[in-house]
Amino acid sequence: MTKNFKLSAITIAITLLCQANNVLAAEESSRKVANEKIEKIIVTGTFSGKAVAKEEASFAISSFSEEDIKRLAPKSTADLFKAIPGVWSESSSGVAGANVFVRGFPSGGDAPFLTVQLQGAPIFPPPTLSFLENSTLFRLDETVEFMEALRGGTNPVISNGQPGLTTNFLLKEGSEYTEGLVKYSTSDYGLQRVDAVVSGSLADDLFFMVGGYIKSSPGVRDAGFNAEEGNQFTLNLTKVLDNGKINFYTRQTDDHGVWYLPTPLNVEGVDNEFTQIGSLNRQASIQYGPEGNKTTETVDFGQGRGWNGSVSGGSIDLTLDNGWGIVDRFIYTSGDADTYGLVPNGSPVKLSTVADNGSTAFGSASGTEYSGDTDVQQIGRWVVKKQIEAFTNDFALTKTFDMGSVTAGLYNSTFSAKDWWALGNHSYHVIAPGGENLTGIDCNDNVDSCGWNYDINSVGEGRTTAVYLAASYEVSDAITIDGGLRRENHQIEYTVDEGLDGVITKAVSYDETSTAWTVGTNWMFAEKQGIFVRASEGSKMPFFDDFRDNFGAYQTGEDLIKDVSQFELGYKLSTNSYELYATGFFNEVKGDTFVATPGDPAEVFTNEAYGVELDFNYYSNSGFSINLNATLQKTEVTEHSDPLVIGNESPRLPSYQVRVTPSYNIDFSNGMYATLYGTLSVVDDRFSDALNTPAAVLEGYEKIDLGMILNLSDAVQMQLSVSNLTDEEGLTEGDPRDTLSSNGRYILARTIDFNVSYQF
Structure with a gap:
């Protein structure tokens, strides 16, 4: 199928939506809607950093208020991302370690095409390092006012x-x-x-907000001990000036939870509540280092994945004389993002096939004798210690004219990561909740791993400096054109000791420059109704793990830059009773890579995707409202070293996903009021491997969430939410390290959450 046909199909779809909504707009104008919705203002994605009305933006952006986030009741930050059109979020790993995809961009895991910002600045400039994607570094609580989500643009x-x-x-x-x-x-x-937040005034035009939380639980999948523990403290200070404001904030977080991993799908008793870790196996010994000089260490794998660190920063936003304005945002991040997990290696087998005596073996912790028909599996005891640091400053100077504006910006960031890994350490365990390690199996008792080991000690430092120039011009009251150009220099210094023997096996000194651009047109052909067209060329620069995984390519002179081309056509309509945002997209990503097992050569490929995002909201003065959020997309691998992969769909990405969220407000005669709400999510089948093997299909699923918010008074509120009401056993992914194994990761099981709050 040609690109022209793809773009034509998207154009036709958007045109039909425009026509349909012109009819709806005419019908809406003939009636008066009593409860007008609040106009949505966005700041993310504007060249100047200044706010604009959402419907006037020439790019696809979604906004979520504090109330929206409350109704979604996400279990993690990545869980919230499911509500963003065009985004596929695999958030079933627990409180951290999600896999997030956008608009069919390829990825073997983590979230290489996701950046999480706080107050407009990236919390960690590398969007993904091994065992660390941006959402791991951010926790939701009552200090967050709203979230904006910009795709492409x-x-x-x-x-x-x-x-x-x-x-x-x-x-x-x-x-x-x-x-x-x-x-x-x-x-x-x-x-x-327990969450708490308080805000107010310290002096004239000087405001504060302070808040945070403390929590503890055995986890959604009961580990038998307090597997999820955390606390967070946030302080935000704002000084309002005659011509702008100055803001300073700090957020201290110490939060971790068990890492939920793929589990065997063909073993009785393994379902969406299953987790391998438990009291009998959370403490385990690992061995690492060079052969003949191994070090043995006992590790608590109940620590799981998390973030223990701080994010601090601020901004200066000033409007100056003669149309000049400046916005400067800065942020400093420092802390530890460690990973401890029990990772499956291959499919389960019967104990009799690996036991020394051909029949039974004993539990290392309990001494229990297990029969030969017991299901067992190699479980890797993985340890990743990661210390990160970053400082970023983003300065923009804008000159506004009667018919447009010009912005010049300087972005500068330094970042570092120090890694220590001990991966592998595979040993046969009983497949059961908290299933223990076994003795009486040769490789369990006499070698450091029944599978493979990969140990490293690495240090990486990087710097990115970019200048950008952007302009917008109002051709008429209805038509605006804009464009931007970025020139970026990217430097990396990185060394790796593979084997922990003190010998540097890979050393990188990298200095490359790239150019990115974007051009867009916005036509508001009616009041709060319009279309936009945008084209852009950008890139994802390589970070530390990209060099380790593709070291051979780096040595031969390849720059390892992933080039990204995008085209967008959007329609938007906002009225008092409903709004519709529909965006057609086409993108191509060249040079993406995937490494199934640490240390293996990387697969390099090119991916194309096209589709449509829909975001529709209807509001009624009767108290009823509904949101429809849908993504329809087609992905294709167009270049790959294996000809059998070319033409296949990209792994793990659904062709469609739909979310329908109705809600209804009820007022009671005694002064109480309530909101009933729910969400139906429908997800299509996906392939878990690049070969699109029929045996590796992840079946689609439907998921229902329900909730109620009851306000006993203006001060006291209770909320009850039920996630996965029907206890659906859908799969978010297979086993990325062995796509043909019988392993997969379930969505989270049914849970019931309740909270009560007092507002003053």
Whole structure:
């Protein structure tokens, strides 16, 4: 299928939507809607960093208020991303370690095309390092006022140049009035959590907000101990000036939870509540280092994955005389993002096939004798210690004219990561919740691993400096054109000791420059109704792990830059009673890579995708509202070293996903009021491997969530939410390390959460 046909199909679809909604607009204008919705203002994606009305933006962006986030009741930050059109988020790993995809961009895991921002600045400029994607570094709580999510658009030119998805979280700031909230949360899985936030005025035009949480639970999948523990503290100070404002904030987080991994799907008793880790295996010994000089260490794998660190920064936003304005944002991040996990290696087998005596073996912790028909599996005891640091500053100077504006910007970031890994350490375990390690199996008792080991010690430092120039011009009251150009220099210094023997096996000194651009046109052909067209070229620059995984290519002179081309056609309509945002997209990503097992050569390929994002909201003065969020896309691998892969769909990406979220507000005669809401999510089949093997199909699923918010008064509120009401056993992914194994990772099982809050 040619690109012209792809783009024509998208054009026709958008045109039909425009025509249909012109009819709806005419019908809407003939009636008066009493409860007008609040106009949505966005700041993410604008060249100047200044706010604009959402319907006037020439790019696809979604915004989520504090109330929206509350109704979605996400279990993690990545769980919230499921509500963003065009985004596929595999958030079943627990509180951290998600896999996030956008608009069919390829990825073997993590989230290479996602940047998470706080107050408009990236919390960590590398969007993904091995065992670390941006959402791991951010926790939702009552200090967040809203989130914006920009796909494509101006992304390649501004900030850190992320061509995919940028999510920007904005904090509450405070006002002249002292106000606050205290909330207690619990659940059917033993959650205990207390949130608190208070804000107000310290002096004239000086405002504060302070808040955070403390929590503990055995986890959604009961580990038999407090597997999820955490706390967070956030302080935000804002000084309002006559011509702008200055803002400073800091957020201290220490939060971790068990890493949920693929489990065997063909073993009785393994379902969406299953987790391998438990009291009998959370403490285990690993061996690492060179042969003949191995070190043995006992590790608590109950630590799981998480973030123990701080994110601090601020901004200066000033409007100067004669149409000049400046916005400067800065952010400093430092801390540890460690990973401890029990990782499956291959399919399960019967104990009799690996036991020394051909029949039985004994539990290392309990001494229990297990029969030969017991299902066992190699479980890797993986340890990743990761210390990161980054400092970023993004400065923009804007001159505004009667018919447009010009912005010049300077982006500068330094970042580092120090890694220590001990991967592998495979040993046969009983397949059961908390199934223990076994003795009486030769490789368990006499060697350091029944499979493979990969141990490294690495240090990486990088610097990205970019200048960008952008302009917008109002051709008429209805038509605006804009364009931007970015020139970026990217430097990496990186060394790796593979084997932990003190010998540097890979050394990198990298200095490359790339150019990105974007051009867009916005035509508001009616009040709050219009279309936009945008084209852009951007890139994802290589970071530390890209060099380790593709070291041979680096040595031969390849720059390892992933080139991204994008085209967008969007339609938007906003009225008092409904709004529709529909965006057709086409993109091509060249040079993407995938490594199935650490140390293996990387697969390099080119991927194309096209599709449509839909975001429709209807509001009624009767109290009823509904949101329809859908993504329809087609992906194709167009270049690959294996000819059998060319023409296949990209792994793990559904051709469609749909979310329908109705809600209904009820007022009671005694002064209480309530909101009933729910979400139906429908996900298509996916392939878990690049060969599109029929045996590796991940079947589609439907998931239902329900909830109720009851306001006993203006001050006291209760919320009950049920996630996965029918306890659907859908799969988010197979086993990325062995796509033909019988392993897969379930979506989270049914949970019931309850909270009560007091607002003052």
